[in-house]
Amino acid sequence: MPQPITPSAPLLRACQLNVRIGGKPILEDIHLALHREEIVTLIGPNGSGKSTLVKALVGAIKPTSGRVEIDADLRIGYVPQRLHLDPTLPITVSRFMNLPRRHRREDVHQALSNAGVETLHNAAMSQLSGGQLQRVLLARALINRPDILILDEATQGLDHRGIADFYQKIEEVRQSYRCAILMVSHDLHVVMRTADHVLCLNGRICCEGKPERVASSPDYQALFGEQTAQMLALYRHHHEEVADAG
Amino acid sequence: MLDDFMWRATLAGLFVALAAAPLGCFVVWRRMAYFGDATAHAAILGVALALVFNLSMFAGVLMVALTMASCVTLLSGRGYAMDTLLGVMAHSALAIGLVAVSFISGVRIDLSAYLFGDILAVGKDDLWVIGGGTLMVLTLLGWRWSALLTATLSDELAHASGIQPRREQLVLTLSLAVVVAVALKVVGVLLIAALLIIPAATARPFCRTPEMMALVAAGIAALAVTSGLKAAYLFDTPTGPTIVTLAAGFFLLSTIAMQGVRYLR
Numbered sequence: 139m140p141q142p143i144t145p146s147a148p149l150l151r152a153c154q155l156n157v158r159i160g161g162k163p164i165l166e167d168i169h170l171a172l173h174r175e176e177i178v179t180l181i182g183p184n185g186s187g188k189s190t191l192v193k194a195l196v197g198a199i200k201p202t203s204g205r206v207e208i209d210a211d212l213r214i215g216y217v218p219q220r221l222h223l224d225p226t227l228p229i230t231v232s233r234f235m236n237l238p239r240r241h242r243r244e245d246v247h248q249a250l251s252n253a254g255v256e257t258l259h260n261a262a263m264s265q266l267s268g269g270q271l272q273r274v275l276l277a278r279a280l281i282n283r284p285d286i287l288i289l290d291e292a293t294q295g296l297d298h299r300g301i302a303d304f305y306q307k308i309e310e311v312r313q314s315y316r317c318a319i320l321m322v323s324h325d326l327h328v329v330m331r332t333a334d335h336v337l338c339l340n341g342r343i344c345c346e347g348k349p350e351r352v353a354s355s356p357d358y359q360a361l362f363g364e365q366t367a368q369m370l371a372l373y374r375h376h377h378e379e380v381a382d383a384g
Numbered sequence: 385m386l387d388d389f390m391w392r393a394t395l396a397g398l399f400v401a402l403a404a405a406p407l408g409c410f411v412v413w414r415r416m417a418y419f420g421d422a423t424a425h426a427a428i429l430g431v432a433l434a435l436v437f438n439l440s441m442f443a444g445v446l447m448v449a450l451t452m453a454s455c456v457t458l459l460s461g462r463g464y465a466m467d468t469l470l471g472v473m474a475h476s477a478l479a480i481g482l483v484a485v486s487f488i489s490g491v492r493i494d495l496s497a498y499l500f501g502d503i504l505a506v507g508k509d510d511l512w513v514i515g516g517g518t519l520m521v522l523t524l525l526g527w528r529w530s531a532l533l534t535a536t537l538s539d540e541l542a543h544a545s546g547i548q549p550r551r552e553q554l555v556l557t558l559s560l561a562v563v564v565a566v567a568l569k570v571v572g573v574l575l576i577a578a579l580l581i582i583p584a585a586t587a588r589p590f591c592r593t594p595e596m597m598a599l600v601a602a603g604i605a606a607l608a609v610t611s612g613l614k615a616a617y618l619f620d621t622p623t624g625p626t627i628v629t630l631a632a633g634f635f636l637l638s639t640i641a642m643q644g645v646r647y648l649r
Contacts, residue, residue, distance in 0.1 A: 196543055197543055233594070237534045238533070238542075239545075
């Protein structure tokens with residue numbers, strides 16, 4: 139498959155993005171770029187506009203000013219925060235995978251198996267556990283072979299084991315699909331391990347850069363306080379271990 | 385065949401059942417039951433308008449139902465809780481409609497025909513209108529089915545797939561107005577919502593996919609209409625309410641069967 143995109147050109151770019159809802163500024167002056175095979179993570183306290191930014195990027199919210207540039211040929215896979223399934227709506231995993239467009243059986247199977255849930259093909263969506271549901275959502279996002287994968291706090295409600303497994307899958311997905319990944323996350327310790335670039339959001343981008351840089355920035359520590367100091371210690375510890383081993 | 389009033393009634397009932405059942409599924413899935421009620425109740429205002437301006441009943445009702453449904457859609461998410469808003473609008477529309485009808489002098493009209501339906505009085509012209517409306521609703525729903533379903537599951541997933549949830553909402557609003565307009569003659573404004581919701585709710589325990597649920601709901605609605613017509617004829621009861629009573633009976637059976645299955649497991 140030819141890959142005409144040069145490594146330096148971003149797949150997705152947001153310029154001077156502003157979003158106001160009901161006159162209230164939610165996002166101010168957001169700049170963001172996402173490159174192929176890069177994992178960018180959005181962190182920030184509750185109400186800092188993380189989900190709003192994701193919605194603006196996928197087109198669910200129109201920005202008040204500024205723009206989002208995505209090449210029209212690019213395919214976007216989106217994993218929502220969670221899915222509220224009304225119990226009155228009966229639907230199987232395979233039917234859900236074929237919405238809104240039908241896909242070939244092999245493609246559905248491939249996506250499910252890449253997300254680690256190939257055995258759930260005929261299961262009812264309402265019977266899935268939280269972790270299974272998130273993986274089915276991931277599988278559905280993968281079915282178009284996305285160039286950009288966007289995940290909005292996709293691990294909410296999962297236990298530690300579930301979170302670790304899920305991120306392991308994401309790492310595999312990045313390698314097998316060569317896609318760019320943008321995710322919103324609360325799991326600071328996982329973010330520090332998996333992200334290439336971290337954006338710390340609080341209405342505006344208050345700091346960004348490599349995970350270790352963000353973790354040691356005073357803005358970040360002011361936002362996350364106590365938790366940060368521990369996380370940073372953990373992070374350094376982890377890295378020293380790696381250094382020792384190498 | 386169409387010269388027999390019983391055949392005309394059966395056909396009209398089946399048409400309405402076919403249109404109402406799949407739409408009713410969306411009404412249930414999206415928790416729009418009260419929305420359906422409000423639109424249906426507003427229809428009586430349409431009846432009054434049609435009589436005053438000498439319009440066709442179908443046009444009058446369609447117009448008012450559309451206005452009502454659009455008002456509710458526009459007002460939703462503007463500060464009022466949805467159930468309060470719909471409670472206000474549904475009953476106001478019904479009351480205003482009844483008052484408006486009473487102002488019309490000269491014609492003595494049988495109000496109960498509009499409130500509870502008058503399926504046995506369906507004429508050949510009515511049959512054309514009902515058939516056309518049904519065809520329109522089924523075409524619209526069939527065309528937008530996947531998009532509607534995606535938007536019902538999640539607004540954000542819909543956006544990410546290039547679907548505009550608000551536009552799909554409009555499809556439902558339009559279909560609802562048409563179903564109300566064609567069902568008026570069959571079950572009347574007070575019972576239209578029942579024909580939307582009961583077959584869908586009855587079908588739910590037996591289905592694994594949305595398509596299956598729409599089909600089973602249509603079957604149950606058709607059964608309620610045909611058996612209701614027969615029962616009303618045998619026992620000399622009002623037809624519309626008899627149809628809904630039978631549908632309610634099916635719902636009860638389905639619920640009991642479901643509980644039984646769960647118990648046995």
